[in-house]
Amino acid sequence: xxxxxxxxxxxxxxxxxxxxxxxxxxxxxxxxxxxxxxxxxxxxxxxxxxxxxxxxxxxxxxxxxxxxxxxxxxxxxxxxxxxxxxxxxxxxxxxxxxxxxxxxxxxxxxxxxxxxxxxxxxxxxxxxxxxxxxxxxxxxxxxxxxxxxxxxxxxxxxxxxxxxxxxxxxxxxxxxxxxxxxxxxxxxxxxxxxxxxxxxxxxxxxxxxxxxxxxxxxxxxxxxxxxxxxxxxxxxxxxxxxxxxxxxxxxxxxxxxxxxxxxxxxxxxxxxxxxxxxxxxxxxxxxxxxxxxxxxxxxxxxxxxxxxxxxxxxxxxxxxxxx
Amino acid sequence: xxxxxxxxxxxxxxxxxxxxxxxxxxxxxxxxxxxxxxxxxxxxxxxxxxxxxxxxxxxxxxxxxxxxxxxxxxxxxxxxxxxxxxxxxxxxxxxxxxxxxxxxxxxxxxxxxxxxxxxxxxxxxxxxxxxxxxxxxxxxxxxxxxxxxxxxxxxxxxxxxxxxxxxxxxxxxxxxxxxxxxxxxxxxxxxxxxxxxxxxxxxxxxxxxxxxxxxxxxxxxxxxxxxxxxxxxxxxxxxxxxxxxxxxxxxxxxxxxxxxxxxxxxxxxxxxxxxxxxxxxxxxxxxxxxxx
Numbered sequence: 001x002x003x004x005x006x007x008x009x010x011x012x013x014x015x016x017x018x019x020x021x022x023x024x025x026x027x028x029x030x031x032x033x034x035x036x037x038x039x040x041x042x043x044x045x046x047x048x049x050x051x052x053x054x055x056x057x058x059x060x061x062x063x064x065x066x067x068x069x070x071x072x073x074x075x076x077x078x079x080x081x082x083x084x085x086x087x088x089x090x091x092x093x094x095x096x097x098x099x100x101x102x103x104x105x106x107x108x109x110x111x112x113x114x115x116x117x118x119x120x121x122x123x124x125x126x127x128x129x130x131x132x133x134x135x136x137x138x139x140x141x142x143x144x145x146x147x148x149x150x151x152x153x154x155x156x157x158x159x160x161x162x163x164x165x166x167x168x169x170x171x172x173x174x175x176x177x178x179x180x181x182x183x184x185x186x187x188x189x190x191x192x193x194x195x196x197x198x199x200x201x202x203x204x205x206x207x208x209x210x211x212x213x214x215x216x217x218x219x220x221x222x223x224x225x226x227x228x229x230x231x232x233x234x235x236x237x238x239x240x241x242x243x244x245x246x247x248x249x250x251x252x253x254x255x256x257x258x259x260x261x262x263x264x265x266x267x268x269x270x271x272x273x274x275x276x277x278x279x280x281x282x283x284x285x286x287x288x289x290x291x292x293x294x295x296x297x298x299x300x301x302x303x304x305x306x307x308x309x310x311x312x313x314x315x316x317x318x319x320x321x322x323x
Numbered sequence: 324x325x326x327x328x329x330x331x332x333x334x335x336x337x338x339x340x341x342x343x344x345x346x347x348x349x350x351x352x353x354x355x356x357x358x359x360x361x362x363x364x365x366x367x368x369x370x371x372x373x374x375x376x377x378x379x380x381x382x383x384x385x386x387x388x389x390x391x392x393x394x395x396x397x398x399x400x401x402x403x404x405x406x407x408x409x410x411x412x413x414x415x416x417x418x419x420x421x422x423x424x425x426x427x428x429x430x431x432x433x434x435x436x437x438x439x440x441x442x443x444x445x446x447x448x449x450x451x452x453x454x455x456x457x458x459x460x461x462x463x464x465x466x467x468x469x470x471x472x473x474x475x476x477x478x479x480x481x482x483x484x485x486x487x488x489x490x491x492x493x494x495x496x497x498x499x500x501x502x503x504x505x506x507x508x509x510x511x512x513x514x515x516x517x518x519x520x521x522x523x524x525x526x527x528x529x530x531x532x533x534x535x536x537x538x539x540x541x542x543x544x545x546x547x548x549x550x551x552x553x554x555x556x557x558x559x560x561x562x563x564x565x566x567x568x569x570x571x572x573x574x575x576x577x578x579x580x581x582x583x584x585x586x587x588x589x590x591x592x593x594x595x596x597x598x599x600x601x602x603x604x605x606x607x608x609x610x611x612x613x614x615x
Contacts, residue, residue, distance in 0.1 A: 015454065026470035140599045142546045144553045145588045148569065152576055152585065163577060259462035266554055267573075278554055281469045293466060304457050 004312055012305045019297040020071070024064050027290050071294065077287035081280070086291045090273055096166060097265070097272030099179055101257045103192035108199035109250060116207025117234060117242075123212060131204060138201030143260055147194040147267040154190060162187050164269035191268040195260060199253055206249060210242030248307070255303050258296065336608055343604035346597035353594055357413035364406035368563070383582055396582040399571060404582060407568055408590050414564040415594065418475070419545035422482035426544075427537050429483065430490025435529060437491070438498030439521050449495060452488045460485040464547050465556065473559045478551065482544050493536045497529035531609040538602030542595045549591055565591045 051057045055066060070077065076086040119128040155163035166178045166187055178184030211234075214220060219241065223233045262274035269275070273292060280288035338344055356363055383396040383404075396404050437448040455463070467481035501507060502525065510520045551557035552566030553573075560567070565587045572583025 023466075026466075136599070137596070140542065140546075140595050141592050142550055142595075144550055144566075145569065145592065148573060148576065148584055148588060152581055156577060156579060156581075256459040256462075259459040259465075262465060263461075263550060263554065282555065289469070296462065300458055304454075 001312070005309060008305060008308055012301050016298060016301055019301070020068065020294050021064065023290055023293040023297070024067060025060065027286055027293070028060055028063070067290070076291040079280075079285055079288050081283050081285045081288075086287050089288065090276070090291065090295065093271060093273045093276050095177060096270060097258065097261055097274060099177055099188065100191055100195060100264070100270060100272060101254065101261055103179065103188055104195035105199060105250065105254050105257055107192060108196040108203050109246070111196075112200045112203025113207045113239075113246065116204040117211045117238065119204065120208040120211025121215065121234065123208075128208075132208070135201040135204045138197045138204075143194065143198060143263045144267055146197055147191075147264060150190050150194055151267070161190050163190075164267075166271060191264050191270050194268070195257060195264045198260065199257065202249065202253065203246070206246055207242060210245060211238055214238050214241045252303065252307070255299055258299070333608065337604060340604050343600055346600035346604075349593060349597045350601060353412060353597075354416065356409050357416055360409050360413055364403070364409050366403040366406045368402045368407040368410050369561075382580075396586075398568070398583045399575065404568075404586060407563060408565070408587050411563055411565040411568050411587060412590055412594065414558070414562055415545050415548060415566070415591070418478060418482070418548045418558075418564065419541045422479050422486065422544040422548075423537055423541040425479065426483045426487040426540060427490050427533065430487035431494040431526065431529070431533055433487070434491040434494025434496075435498045435521060435526055438495050438502055439517075439525065445495075448491070452491045452495075455488040456492065460543070461547060461550065464551060465554070468551050468556045473557065475558065475562060478548060478557050481551070482547055485547065486540050486544065489536055489540060490533060493532050494529050497532050498525055501525050501528050535602060535606040535609060538598060538605060542598040542602065545591070545598075546595055565594075 055063055058066075067077070074087065076090070078084065079086050079089050082089055115131050119125075119131045122128050151163045154161045164187075166184060178188050215238065219237055220233055223237055228236075258274070261270075261272060262278060264270065265272045265274035266278050276288065277292045279285075280292070337347075361367065398404055398407060433448055433452075437445040464481045464485040467484055468478060471477035471481060507520060507525060510524050511517070515524075548557055548564060549566030549569070552564050553570045555570065557566060558564050563571075568587035569584050569591070572580070572585075572587070576584050
């Protein structure tokens with residue numbers, strides 16, 4: 001087991017290094033940030049000074065080594081545009097994204113699992129077929145389009161909810177959160193709904209498949225024979241049996257929601273890290289782009305590592321098998 | 324010949340599903356419209372001379388300076404929206420199918436080669452594929468198109484890079500099942516050259532699952548392309564795909580000029596959903612477990 005853990009850890013570190021080089025070189029290849037930083041009529045002296053200040057005159061590999069060395073010390077560099085440390089910048093945007101992602105994933109689970117269990121419990125009912133048809137739509141309609149329709153319906157036509165921004169926030173543990181105020185909640189509702197629809201469809205599918213399988217098994221037959229009511233069987237026994245894959249997917253999806261949040265945040269002008277990366281791409285804010293991408297890569301590699309290791313804990317065949 | 328009869332049987336089964344036939348019909352109409360775009364559209368949306376700014380942002384049904392009815396209204400440059408949409412569909416379809424075809428070729432070759440050659444090559448290739456599949460495709464495409472910049476070639480490259488892994492995994496799975504079979508053994512002991520066995524014998528037998536993945540991925544490519552263009556990352560402004568039309572109209576949505584954004588969006592969804600419905604039907608027919 002120890003050998004397996006070490007091997008996986010090494011692999012993760014290698015992948016991380018490869019990703020950081022890829023991102024760094026890739027980002028380096030886009031445009032010249034000097035053109036963004038300086039006005040076109042800046043004289044030669046200011047140009048040279050700025051280039052030297054950001055280390056843009058040194059060779060690429062040297063810039064990478066400096067970057068990687070600083071990264072290991074937790075220094076992500078300075079944003080070209082905002083002039084503050086990238087770490088502080090990302091941290092100041094992170095709560096908004098976390099709040100949105102959590103609200104969306106929780107909402108999708110709390111609504112999706114009961115719907116999916118119902119569809120699995122009565123697979124041929126009209127309501128179940130309706131639920132499944134809706135879930136197909138949730139899969140095939142692009143997120144950004146649903147966002148537009150939501151804004152058009154609830155913000156423009158009905159004027160029930162605001163179309164963007166975070167609204168009023170309140171502080172908790174020194175961080176500003178939207179969900180603590182009524183106004184913030186009203187702002188959170190549409191983007192969270194938008195972000196959750198894909199996950200909702202996924203949860204419905206998973207819960208339905210799991211329930212269909214469990215309903216045919218011995219557990220349910222014995223529970224029925226023992227005279228338990230159907231509602232009790234579903235809540236106490238079926239839910240427990242289908243929970244493990246649901247929890248796994250919940251964890252994995254939490255990470256991929258970060259990726260989709262880019263789209264939702266852009267549509268709803270939600271000031272999170274997703275909006276930050278899109279803005280930094282259009283303004284060629286190189287340190288912000290690199291740091292965001294490296295952070296996301298790190299997040300995904302860590303999650304995959306944890307999943308790999310926990311599978312190995314659960315399944316001895318994996319531990320010995322694929323060495 | 325066996326092939327035409329098999330095809331006829333396939334069609335007979337396909338035509339039993341009314342929804343699938345309807346979706347296929349819609350798809351054919353869209354493809355037909357986009358091929359005939361210069362003939363069927365009242366205006367060439369790229370021809371700047373035919374645009375008149377006094378026609379800009381007119382609602383559906385407006386009779387413009389061109390003397391014809393703008394059935395779906397006009398956009399911010401005074402373009403006839405219906406014409407712009409048909410040309411947009413053309414670009415979206417082109418990008419989706421091109422990316423799908425290239426990803427299929429690269430992915431299937433990698434997957435089949437990995438399964439056949441085995442050993443370290445297989446371990447390495449499949450590890451890379453697994454790793455890539457654990458990243459959401461949209462994030463990969465987003466990063467790549469940000470890195471590569473705007474343009475048709477760059478966009479296709481980003482889409483292919485984000486999607487080939489699905490084909491590689493599917494082809495690998497199918498080829499692993501095939502490589503142990505007697506006909507492969509027989510072909511190799513003739514001996515036929517290895518290349519011939521891989522491409523003429525194993526690959527054709529891996530095609531059914533690949534076709535299914537291909538339909539899904541073409542739909543995904545179109546959705547991805549639209550998303551990237553909507554975010555301002557995909558195609559340059561000279562190639563207005565559906566995603567860009569939607570993005571252009573988005574800023575007018577808040578003032579109630581819904582048509583500039585909503586109609587291209589509906590076209591996009593009709594396209595994606597009908598491809599998915601046709602793909603679902605093909606999958607069900609090719610899946611031996613669901614055979615009656």
